[in-house]
Amino acid sequence: MRQMWALMLGAAIGMASPVQAQNQAPPEGFRIIGNIYWVGGEYGSYLITTPQGHILHDTGTAEMHDVIVSNVRKLGFDITDVKMIISSHAHFDHVQGHAAMKKLTGAQVIALGGDAAALEAGQDNSAGGFRGMVAVHVDRVIKDGDTISLGGVTLRALWVPGHTQGATVWRTTVSEGGRNYSVAFRGGETPNAGVQLIGNPRHPRVIEDTRMTLQRLKALEPPDLFLHNHRQSLGRPLNPALPVDRQCVTCMDGEAFTAMVAAAETSFAERVREAEAQQK
Secondary structure, X not given: OHHHHHHHHHHHHHOOXXXXXXXXXXXXXXXXXXXXXXXXXXXXXXXXXXXXXXXXXXXXXXXXXXXXXXXXXXXXOOHHHEEEEEOOOOOHHHHOOHHHHHHHHOOEEEEEHHHHHHHHHOOXXXXXXXXXXXXXXXXXXXXXXXXXXXXXXXXXXXXXXXXOOOOEEEEEEEEEOOEEEEEEEOOOOOOOOOOOOOOOOOOOOHHHHHHHHHHXXXXXXXXXXXEOOOOOOOOOOOOOOOOOOOOOOOEEEHHHHHHHHHHHHHHHHHHHHHHHHHHO
């Protein structure tokens, strides 16, 4: 358990930068569980299929666009059947492709609060203020607790504004082998490493919002499957009772989710202490 804690703490810190390169090429598209598919690429993008069209979670960077389109087609789906585009959080490495995908599919872009504003403006309003955003019209601005539904599939939004102002954990339930499994898609936990925490001009409440985010994640019933948007290394096999494709490099089980949140809370508390000490 100690080894796992160290690995998860390293992941919480190491995944802080949206410009961090991945070490290995990601797999091609495949079905993870139920109606959820991995469609690429360097950063996680997921297709949630329904009989009435599909939901695309994260479009990644501009370079991922062709990868996602190709993987969707190889899996036997029509990319123009994507009806909704949602996101984990408004950093360029997860949403830069929204505009191109919306143009290709005509899908509705759906986002929460501060992230919706960032997408509309094409301007990162997180504490990091990273370059690379591409403006896209947001068709539906949602609030905490709102749901989206398509073809019998419903996802509920949980607002977690620590990483970006509108970061969202999307939650749903899927069926596999006659059983139901709770699934949550990662939104974000803490601000990027090295960003200004006290008096940040883009996100003045970043400390308060991050503490609230961590409390909300701690209070959340650990999902059976937590789908991260960066490659993860658990330091152990995924729970063998979880019927997911084992090539899933972003899959985490409930125990790993709990450890991730605890590690993020520990590291963020230390960052705040250091920031406060520098103000004295």
